[in-house]
Amino acid sequence: MREIRASQITELVKKLCIDANYNLGKDVWEKLEAGRKTEESPTGKAILDQILENAKIARDNEVPMCQDTGFAVIFCELGQDVHVVGGDFNEAINEGVRQGYGEGYLRKSIVDDPVIERKNTKDNTPAIIHLRIVPGDKLKITVAPKGGGSENMSEVKMMKPADGIEGVKEFVIDKVRRSGGNPCPPIVVGVGLGGTFEKCAFLAKKALLRPLGEHNKDPKYAEVEKELLERINKLGIGPQGLGGRTTALAVNIEVHPCHIASMPAAVNINCHASRHKEGTI
Amino acid sequence: MAEHKLTTPLSDEDVKKLKAGDTVFLNGTIYTGRDAAHKRLVELIKKGEPLPVDFKGQVIYYVGPAPAKPGQAIGSAGPTTSYRMDPYAPALIEKGLKGMIGKGPRGEDVVEAMKKHCAVYLAATGGAAALIAKSVTKCEVIAYEDLGAEAIRKMEVKDMPLIVAQDCHGGNQFAEGVKQYEKT
Numbered sequence: 001m002r003e004i005r006a007s008q009i010t011e012l013v014k015k016l017c018i019d020a021n022y023n024l025g026k027d028v029w030e031k032l033e034a035g036r037k038t039e040e041s042p043t044g045k046a047i048l049d050q051i052l053e054n055a056k057i058a059r060d061n062e063v064p065m066c067q068d069t070g071f072a073v074i075f076c077e078l079g080q081d082v083h084v085v086g087g088d089f090n091e092a093i094n095e096g097v098r099q100g101y102g103e104g105y106l107r108k109s110i111v112d113d114p115v116i117e118r119k120n121t122k123d124n125t126p127a128i129i130h131l132r133i134v135p136g137d138k139l140k141i142t143v144a145p146k147g148g149g150s151e152n153m154s155e156v157k158m159m160k161p162a163d164g165i166e167g168v169k170e171f172v173i174d175k176v177r178r179s180g181g182n183p184c185p186p187i188v189v190g191v192g193l194g195g196t197f198e199k200c201a202f203l204a205k206k207a208l209l210r211p212l213g214e215h216n217k218d219p220k221y222a223e224v225e226k227e228l229l230e231r232i233n234k235l236g237i238g239p240q241g242l243g244g245r246t247t248a249l250a251v252n253i254e255v256h257p258c259h260i261a262s263m264p265a266a267v268n269i270n271c272h273a274s275r276h277k278e279g280t281i
Numbered sequence: 282m283a284e285h286k287l288t289t290p291l292s293d294e295d296v297k298k299l300k301a302g303d304t305v306f307l308n309g310t311i312y313t314g315r316d317a318a319h320k321r322l323v324e325l326i327k328k329g330e331p332l333p334v335d336f337k338g339q340v341i342y343y344v345g346p347a348p349a350k351p352g353q354a355i356g357s358a359g360p361t362t363s364y365r366m367d368p369y370a371p372a373l374i375e376k377g378l379k380g381m382i383g384k385g386p387r388g389e390d391v392v393e394a395m396k397k398h399c400a401v402y403l404a405a406t407g408g409a410a411a412l413i414a415k416s417v418t419k420c421e422v423i424a425y426e427d428l429g430a431e432a433i434r435k436m437e438v439k440d441m442p443l444i445v446a447q448d449c450h451g452g453n454q455f456a457e458g459v460k461q462y463e464k465t
Contacts, residue, residue, distance in 0.1 A: 105350050
């Protein structure tokens with residue numbers, strides 16, 4: 001049994017909240033630069049220039065890339081041989097969010113009551129925590145700050161098995177088309193297929209963590225990812241929805257077994273910053 | 282596609298010459314406001330009470346900035362998605378608002394109000410918040426401080442880079458841009 005102190009968890013979460021908001025991932029940077037080269041729309045090109053320049057300013061001045069520094073969505077893989085000591089596991093994570101969003105000058109965007117009161121919690125807590133117990137004696141934490149603009153362009157659909165893969169493709173493309181410029185294209189499209197209602201939504205979010213350019217290990221779904229990306233980039237939406245070729249940087253699909261009666265499908269869209277950083281204790 | 286250098290307050294003539302797709306570099310005083318502030322403003326209008334700002338000729342930027350670091354006029358400050366302000370915008374346009382800055386397209390009611398009262402909708406690049414903050418030289422909260430990031434701020438901008446997304450003649454760069462680059 002390996003002991004991990006709650007304070008170590010807090011420290012790591014704090015660091016990852018700041019890092020994810022200040023520093024564009026290398027894979028995203030490369031995809032944006034590639035898009036900049038091939039974009040045919042002059043407006044689209046100018047917008048991609050601004051996005052790349054913005055990433056440099058954020059990195060060099062240590063400021064957030066976007067003012068919407070997001071909901072702190074946190075994925076934890078906790079080794080079953082780990083014993084967390086010196087505090088409550090969930091509170092250690094929330095304390096990391098509190099410190100990261102405070103010390104990092106990140107915007108506090110969470111309201112306590114979703115409908116009636118809507119009062120800001122003022123420290124960006126609580127985080128959304130997804131915990132999975134895995135073999136081993138390590139704790140891996142991924143912090144994925146999620147902005148409201150792109151999160152609002154998400155959908156779960158309980159499809160019929162008869163809809164098949166063509167139905168799934170139509171659902172994804174239609175969702176992207178209807179979202180237009182709202183989720184800050186060029187976007188990353190996370191798709192969850194299978195499981196139950198809540199499982200497929202989770203898979204769509206988890207799909208956003210996969211490095212851009214890496215495909216689903218199942219060649220059947222890898223082909224669907226490639227086809228969807230190509231078709232989405234023919235929609236004409238372009239950077240910020242003002243017209244162009246660079247609408248999506250990647251389509252990532254995650255799948256799970258499902259019930260004989262069901263075929264749940266979910267789309268979760270990420271903005272062009274596709275923020276997420278990970279660390280291990 | 283033309284390039285314009287504009288200074289607030291905007292006149293009908295300023296707005297009329299802007300065409301969807303044009304580039305604008307905006308200067309002068311602008312105000313911030315998003316969901317919660319708009320809700321309060323429109324409640325005041327409905328009650329016939331005075332607004333905290335006279336919006337005649339003015340521009341509202343849909344933004345909730347990140348906190349400023351020491352030495353900064355403002356923290357990162359990119360646009361938020363505009364359709365959420367659609368239920369409120371026509372009432373403010375009737376009060377003389379000339380410009381709105383945000384991201385993503387606007388609905389029919391807003392377009393009609395823009396045509397009728399001569400107003401323009403400008404797009405800032407969503408997610409380019411650190412870059413846009415560099416064009417803000419001064420910023421102060423002037424109303425609804427309790428709303429935090431959503432409070433109404435008065436800011437001075439210098440050459441803020443914008444694109445005319447929807448103009449007062451019905452021109453719509455979202456629709457036209459997509460049509461131009463769509464491959465069937």
